[in-house]
Amino acid sequence: MDAFLLILMSLALAGTIVFFVFAFVKEKNHRRGNFLKAGGCLYACFVLTMILGSEDGAFLTFLLILMVTALAGIVVFFILAFVKGKGYRLRNFLISGGCFLALLVSALIVGAMSEDATVMEDAEANASVEEQEAEEMAKQEEEDKEHETREQVEKEQEAKEQAQKEEEEREAREQAQKEQEEREAKEQAQKEQEEREAKEKAQKEQEAKEAEEQKKKEEERKAKEEEERKAKEEAERKAKEDSVTVSQKQAVAMAEHYINFMAFSKSGLIDQLEFEGFSTEDATYGVENISVDWQEQAVIKAQEYLDFMAFSRQGLIDQLVFEGFSKEHAAYAASQMGL
Numbered sequence: 265m266d267a268f269l270l271i272l273m274s275l276a277l278a279g280t281i282v283f284f285v286f287a288f289v290k291e292k293n294h295r296r297g298n299f300l301k302a303g304g305c306l307y308a309c310f311v312l313t314m315i316l317g318s319e320d321g322a323f324l325t326f327l328l329i330l331m332v333t334a335l336a337g338i339v340v341f342f343i344l345a346f347v348k349g350k351g352y353r354l355r356n357f358l359i360s361g362g363c364f365l366a367l368l369v370s371a372l373i374v375g376a377m378s379e380d381a382t383v384m385e386d387a388e389a390n391a392s393v394e395e396q397e398a399e400e401m402a403k404q405e406e407e408d409k410e411h412e413t414r415e416q417v418e419k420e421q422e423a424k425e426q427a428q429k430e431e432e433e434r435e436a437r438e439q440a441q442k443e444q445e446e447r448e449a450k451e452q453a454q455k456e457q458e459e460r461e462a463k464e465k466a467q468k469e470q471e472a473k474e475a476e477e478q479k480k481k482e483e484e485r486k487a488k489e490e491e492e493r494k495a496k497e498e499a500e501r502k503a504k505e506d507s508v509t510v511s512q513k514q515a516v517a518m519a520e521h522y523i524n525f526m527a528f529s530k531s532g533l534i535d536q537l538e539f540e541g542f543s544t545e546d547a548t549y550g551v552e553n554i555s556v557d558w559q560e561q562a563v564i565k566a567q568e569y570l571d572f573m574a575f576s577r578q579g580l581i582d583q584l585v586f587e588g589f590s591k592e593h594a595a596y597a598a599s600q601m602g603l
Contacts, residue, residue: 328374528587
């Protein structure tokens, strides 16, 4: 946009010069129109200058343009004073002098404005320096404030970190103390457990030893009692043998003979010996002095019956009871037969 305005300003300035020159070169009847065109171009140049810059800058630029235009008029009309006829020389010299006067006035005005501009620039520079110093001071104060704030924050952070560190150290000490107490308690409990186990083991060993000694004493006592019993039985046997009659000895032999070939109950064998002519006393003696398992005899007798006859369980039990066996032995024999 600024480049376009500069182009327009250049065209307006060129139009001003061209139409200003035409106002004097062309015929008199076109002079007024050329002056108006030159004035219009100059006005357009002035407006464009005001658009591009500030008001003071625009006026200064306008004066510079006038100076350039006056300088061009001096050159042009000075040349025309010698080119044209003598009748136009004075007028051209006067116009050239007027342009020179305009150039001189414009230069004086520009010089004054430049001085004012210099003073204003110095004032503005001073004001700018003061503002810059004020800004730097405010910035320094702000930086100092930020620095103080940062230091305060850092101090608070350090204090917070220190407090957190102390808290962590305290917790670590408490944890270590707690672990030490737990370890000591565990060791104490383990020690008490070991002592209790050792005590229980010693007590068990003592009890086992006492039990073993008691068992040994009991075995010795039983062995002694067994020896005494055997000795007593041997004495009784010898005494009994000494008192046994020939008939009783025969009853024992006859009982052994029958029991080796047939199954008998105790009462049945006594009856058989009585049937053979022995007395009840001798038959009873003979049966009681042989080695026999009456429960086994019941089983053998049950097998003999089943070999010749069929029996129910109860029938076999009743038959065995009838033969003189006890109910227990009869039931056992029936069970052994699978009934």
